[in-house]
Amino acid sequence: KQEVTQIPAALSVPEGENLVLNCSFTDSAIYNLQWFRQDPGKGLTSLLLIQSSQREQTSGRLNASLDKSSGRSTLYIAASQPGDSATYLCAGTTTSGTYKYIFGTGTRLKVLA
Amino acid sequence: GAVVSQHPSRVICKSGTSVKIECRSLDFQATTMFWYRQFPKQSLMLMATSNEGSKATYEQGVEKDKFLINHASLTLSTLTVTSAHPEDSSFYICSARDDGPYQETQYFGPGTRLLVL
Numbered sequence: 001k002q003e004v005t006q007i008p009a010a011l012s013v014p015e016g017e018n019l020v021l022n023c024s025f026t027d028s029a030i031y032n033l034q035w036f037r038q039d040p041g042k043g044l045t046s047l048l049l050i051q052s053s054q055r056e057q058t059s060g061r062l063n064a065s066l067d068k069s070s071g072r073s074t075l076y077i078a079a080s081q082p083g084d085s086a087t088y089l090c091a092g093t094t095t096s097g098t099y100k101y102i103f104g105t106g107t108r109l110k111v112l113a
Numbered sequence: 114g115a116v117v118s119q120h121p122s123r124v125i126c127k128s129g130t131s132v133k134i135e136c137r138s139l140d141f142q143a144t145t146m147f148w149y150r151q152f153p154k155q156s157l158m159l160m161a162t163s164n165e166g167s168k169a170t171y172e173q174g175v176e177k178d179k180f181l182i183n184h185a186s187l188t189l190s191t192l193t194v195t196s197a198h199p200e201d202s203s204f205y206i207c208s209a210r211d212d213g214p215y216q217e218t219q220y221f222g223p224g225t226r227l228l229v230l
Contacts, residue, residue: 036221042223044224089157091157101147103156103158106156
């Protein structure tokens with residue numbers, strides 16, 4: 001059974017720091033991988049999608065990479081801001097073609113002003 | 114970008130009643146939609162895969178007779194929580210997979226918060 005672990009579970013940093021959030025799949029057979037942010041009591045906001053043929057995606061201060069050989073993904077946040085405070089979730093689909101997302105345990109980020 | 118809506122956004126009901134939640138893809142067709150549940154301070158757990166024109170596929174441990182799914186059109190899936198109880202209180206989120214050229218892309222709805230008293 002695929003399980004997804006995110007490390008760290010919680011993180012509190014001063015504004016301006018560069019951050020790395022980690023996501024690890026027990027089964028490295030990942031087809032697509034997506035990073036989301038979730039604000040308290042809200043739905044999901046898609047940040048970056050790494051499709052099956054890709055290994056990395058960038059959007060503004062965010063960069064996500066996927067190492068399919070190890071089943072690990074990292075989300076890099078440059079020059080963090082208080083507005084980045086949220087829970088970050090990674091989710092992956094397997095190669096079975098069902099396109100079902102398995103979600104990670106989440107990282108709660110707090111960026112202090 | 115593509116949009117998925119959910120209705121209602123929030124619902125409070127009495128124990129024993131049934132609640133219907135709608136998930137709509139607004140500008141694309143979706144043969145396949147997914148229903149997730151999120152308990153407080155936990156991650157999302159997949160409940161079932163909704164397939165247009167056929168029966169839904171439920172994940173292990175999810176009662177199909179309690180969580181009825183109907184996917185009657187290419188843009189609408191409904192989840193009905195039957196005889197809801199307080200332990201069913203949760204945040205329900207749907208996603209829809211684009212049938213078009215970008216089939217690898219799923220779009221998530223804003224979620225429905227259910228509180229059963």
